Amino acid sequence: MQSPYSSVYKKRSAAVQPPAAPNAFDFFLPCPRGVEAALADEVKALAEHSPTLRAGMPTPGGLPVQGSLTDAMRLNLHCRLPSRVLLLGGSCSYADAEDIYHLARDLAWEKWFDVTQALRVDVTAEHSPLASIKFAALRVKDGICDRFRALTGERPDVDTAHPDVRIHLHLREADALLYLDTSGEPLFKRGWRSEHGAAPLKEHLAAGLLKLSGWTPDDVLFDPLCGSGTLVIEAAQMAANRAAGLDRSFGFEALQGFDMDAWNALREQARQAVRPLTPGQFFAADIDPANVRMTLDNARRAGVDGAIAAQAGDVIAAVPPVDAAALPAGQAAWLISNPPYNERIAPEGEAADDFAPQLARTLKQRFAGWHVALLAADLHWDKALRLKPRRRIVLFNGTIECRLMLIDMVAGSARG
Ligand SMILES: C[S@@+](CC[C@H](N)C(=O)[O-])C[C@H]1O[C@@H](n2cnc3c(N)ncnc32)[C@H](O)[C@@H]1O
Incomplete structure (x- = not known):
């Protein structure tokens, strides 16, 4: 299918080339900062099943990708690390919001959706000189509406809560990029979470922790501070080869140009690929029994409940759910968690302070042979923990800079 945007590429964009083949579109996959390389690996693994799919060079906060519209559906269905799959419409250099208005007005949106579908325009910016990026987003909406009014005599509605179509404007210092969002709701909304604890990890960040830690889908996983169960559920879905987006719908389903027969075939193939899990691999605990119930409810909706104990x-009293030394060769035991830092909820009658050293003592005394990965927003939490990480990986939880601390609990590895 010829890109309806080719003419705009030629007219406005010096940096973005027209698609190399009729079937090649440019996409951008935003992801948490720190997981870009892991996302590139995820896309390369998918590309083994699609000759048209190509991962570009990661940039901070995302990955450019080239592929077909079927590849876009494949990425939405399978990728765990991006928050969206954005289809590049066009780009231009800009001096003011009027340049952005013209970019929006000149793109052939009518090839993708019609005037009866409600819009939402989102905007992100890095080093934009514009005084108001919100005004730029408003001019994108005006450009699209004016185009439809010229073509049909009517304007599409705007609906920020339940849009049929999402447009994304990204402003860089000198150029503006306009994308059609093929995902709809962000991809970290997998469709299984109906409740959440006070501070749940987003699913794509949880998947990032698992991939960056070195945990593999054959390994044992224990999260003793599980909250709503995000880490164990993501991990169990990976082990079951259950596609991340199997239980949700996507924005492209409301767009023209996407082959719904191909989509149904992709989804059916993904359903057939799900493997049964055996108990004894995934373990979760939390001091709050309501969180334990929530984890099991979420796991049921995510199709992995039988596999999670x-x-x-209290994590301080935790004992390993398996004997790491007794695991078969090639299977490792991992404790992966995002602790509440210095705010342990202590059982009644106990002091809640000194959480980090108490946790360290538990790990040293009982978890020899385990690999530990802890996400900390306090960049020096390992000093409070008094355990020496083998690696400290920088990553971002939204705008919050964090460290993923990898610690191997082998005899003699710990200080203090
Ligand atoms: C930051 S949250 C974890 C969020 C979780 N990763 C999720 O995605 O929902 C920390 C969790 O630790 C639990 N917690 C706090 N103190 C604890 C303790 N002493 N033992 C076990 N769990 C504890 C809290 O109830 C909370 O659910």
């Missing part, structure tokens, strides 16, 4: 308990 969850119970209430």
Whole structure:
């Protein structure tokens, strides 16, 4: 299918080339900062099943990708690390919001959706000289509406809560990029979470922790501070080869140009690829019994409940759910978690302070042979923990800079 945007590429964009083949579109996949290389690996693994799909060079916060519209559906269905799959419409250099208005007005949106579908325009910016990026987004909406009014005599509605179509404007210092969002709701909304604890990890960040830690889908996983269960559920879905987006719908389903027969075939193939899990690999605990119930409810909706054992308990009193030394060769035991830092909820009658050293003592005394990965927003939390990480990986939880601390609990590895 010829890109309806080719003429705009030629007219306005010096930096973005027209698609190399009729079937090649440019996409951008935003992701949490720190997981870009892991996302590139994820896309390369998918590309083994699609000759048209190509991962570009990661940039901070995302990955450019080239591929067909079927590849876009494939990326939405399978990728765990991006928050969206954005289809590049066109780009231009800009001096003011009027340049951005003209870019929006000149793109052939009518090839993708019609005037009866409601719009939402989002905007992000890095080093934009514009005084108001919100005004730029408003001019994108005006450009699209004016185009439809010239073509049909009517304007599409705007609906920020339940849009049929999402447009994304990204402003760089000198150029503006306009994308059609093929995902709809962000991809970290997998469709299984109906409740959440006070501070749940977003699913794509949880998947990032798992991939960056070195945990593999054959390994044992224990999250003793599980909250709503995000880490164990993501991990169990990976082990079951259950596609991340199997239980949700996507923005492209409301767009023209996407082959719904190909989509149904992709989804059916993904359903057939799900493997049964055996108990004894995934373990979760939390001091709050309501969180344990929530984890099991979420796991049921995510199709992995039989595989996850969850119970209430204080992490300081935790014992390993498996003997790491007794695991078969090639299977490792991992404790991966995002602790509440210095705010341990202590069982009644106990002091809640000194959480980090108490946790360290538990790990040293009982978890020899385990690999530990802890996400900390306090960049020096390992000093409070008094355990020496083998690696400290920089990554961002939204705008919050964090460290993923990898610690191997082998005899003699710990200080203090
Ligand atoms: C930052 S949240 C974890 C969020 C979780 N990763 C998720 O995605 O929902 C920390 C969790 O630790 C639990 N917690 C706090 N103190 C604890 C303790 N002493 N033992 C076990 N769990 C504890 C809290 O109830 C909370 O659910």
